[in-house]
Amino acid sequence: MSDELVHPGRDEIRIEAVLHALADPVRLHLVREMDRIGVGVACGTIELPVTKSTRTHHLRTLREAGVIWLRKEGTSRIGTVRRDDLDARYPGLLSAILTAES
Amino acid sequence: MSDELVHPGRDEIRIEAVLHALADPVRLHLVREMDRIGVGVACGTIELPVTKSTRTHHLRTLREAGVIWLRKEGTSRIGTVRRDDLDARYPGLLSAILTAES
DNA sequence: GTCGAACTACGATGAATCTCGTACTATGGA
DNA sequence: TCCATAGTACGAGATTCATCGTAGTTCGAC
Secondary structure, three states: OOOOOOOOOHHHOOHHHHHHHHOOHHHHHHHHHHHHHOOOEEHHHOOOOOOHHHHHHHHHHHHHHOOEEEEEEOOEEEEEEOHHHHHHHOOOHHHHHHOOOO | OOOOOOOOOHHHOOHHHHHHHHOOHHHHHHHHHHHHHOOOEEHHHOOOOOOHHHHHHHHHHHHHHOOEEEEEEOOEEEEEEOHHHHHHHOOOHHHHHHOOOO
16 A cells, blocks of 8 residues: 555656546646645645536646646645646646636 | 638637647647748648658648648648737747757 | 549547545544 | 535436548659
8 A cells, every 4th residue: 555646756747648638628627726736735625616526637747748747745635736837748738728718 | 612721810729739749749740840940831741650640640630739730732731820919928938948958 | 534542521439537525534633 | 424515436318539440532653
């Protein structure tokens, strides 16, 4: 029972996975909120029009794509956008997406 | 029959649609080739590991997302990346995606 | 006109996925 | 210990979508 959640390394992040992860409105909203609030965000506090299990599904998709870090803290999950890694791999990508009005 | 293909206007382009369109490996390859060759590209000349009808499907997805222009020229279709519109709407996005190695 | 080349339209199929509900685990407080 | 809260696991239903084959259209060459 490795208690830690699995994340891809910086070099394992694939552009297709990142784009697919951010192409969903719910996930895009999650990432925008995490980025806006900064530092670590208790993922459960971000309002979403979906149930808990769907939220879990989206958070896993973002984590596995390498878009966010997720760590456990008590019964909560703290999420952080992997800005450093994404900026290193794809300079300008994250800013372009997050600042896009839509 | 309106002979011209329908494209979204610059202000109708949605970020989710653009990300979804570029998240597919086949479509990403198409756009990268169009961008590399520049000007107008006869879409049929770009090698792809799919059939003609699948190619048509992907080109329509890219067109409807606002990623490329498609115009008819004889029996061929000429494609051009909508760099101006995409740069205006989402500065830096296209460059970040197209220059990404992987 | 006839033929082939390039492409589209349409339907089918199988895979991915978004969503949910239920059941379960884990943490922390009374 | 008991219980509420936060989250996960699992399966199911519905939708989307990538792919293909076949049939049809359009265009240019002969």
